[in-house]
Amino acid sequence: MREFWVVPAIDLMEGTVVRLRQGRFDEATRYARDPIGWARALVAAGARRLHVVDLDGARQGRPAHLPLLERIAQAAGVPVQFGGGLRSLESVRQALQAGASAVMLGTGALDPGLIEPALAAWGAERVWAAIDVRGGRVVVSGWTEASDQSPAELARRLHAAGVRWALVTDTQADGTSRASTLRRRWQWRARACTSWPPAGWDRPRTWRRWRVWAWPASSSVGPSTKGG
Numbered sequence: 001m002r003e004f005w006v007v008p009a010i011d012l013m014e015g016t017v018v019r020l021r022q023g024r025f026d027e028a029t030r031y032a033r034d035p036i037g038w039a040r041a042l043v044a045a046g047a048r049r050l051h052v053v054d055l056d057g058a059r060q061g062r063p064a065h066l067p068l069l070e071r072i073a074q075a076a077g078v079p080v081q082f083g084g085g086l087r088s089l090e091s092v093r094q095a096l097q098a099g100a101s102a103v104m105l106g107t108g109a110l111d112p113g114l115i116e117p118a119l120a121a122w123g124a125e126r127v128w129a130a131i132d133v134r135g136g137r138v139v140v141s142g143w144t145e146a147s148d149q150s151p152a153e154l155a156r157r158l159h160a161a162g163v164r165w166a167l168v169t170d171t172q173a174d175g176t177s178r179a180s181t182l183r184r185r186w187q188w189r190a191r192a193c194t195s196w197p198p199a200g201w202d203r204p205r206t207w208r209r210w211r212v213w214a215w216p217a218s219s220s221v222g223p224s225t226k227g228g
Helices: 034-045 053-059 066-076 090-098 112-122 151-161 187-193
Strands: 004-013 014-023 024-032 050-052 082-084 102-105 127-134 137-140 166-170 196-199 212-216
Touching: 004 034, 004 053, 014 034, 024 034, 034 050, 034 066, 050 053, 050 066, 066 082, 066 090, 090 102, 090 112, 102 112, 112 127, 112 151, 127 151, 137 151, 151 166
Parallel strands: 004 050, 050 082, 082 102, 102 127, 127 166, 166 196
Antiparallel strands: 004 014, 004 212, 014 024, 127 137
């Protein structure tokens, strides 16, 4: 039997914990007004890593919740990866200084002038890509705009640039509690890179209230959480 880590995502909007349906800001369900307490509860329940998403930052193009990230990282005591609005080297530096164990570049991953210097400065273990997919295209700017790139094209380019880890999200399944169709279309990631954990599935059912992502801990599909 394959072993999986389940990594809960804490999606932040206006200082609260929410879940968006298919990334739509007008379809937000609020779960907690205390993200710090929410993070502590997840760790107490067994989470070994947390994934924090700054939704306001993703929409406005710059991080909005770095002080909250710092408090979550301090309170959680486990690795905390962070994404949302990281579109400059300065914002990446600030997120890492605030306590992120790794940063996720989504819109920024399409910019060689950002992701390549970030990889050179902080390394592939701390600079990840986020490939958000809708209708066979990569979407950016908080999932509000479609790019002209396919996931396969972007994956190949990122792999060539030195990216080792990427978070792949099926935006049409995110927040819906239904399985991602990306699981049936992994041929493109196999041709591009071996380390691409999928996101946006609300499985197992016991984690239904959180957007989670998981990977086989004993294979090359994703990184082990051991040792941070």
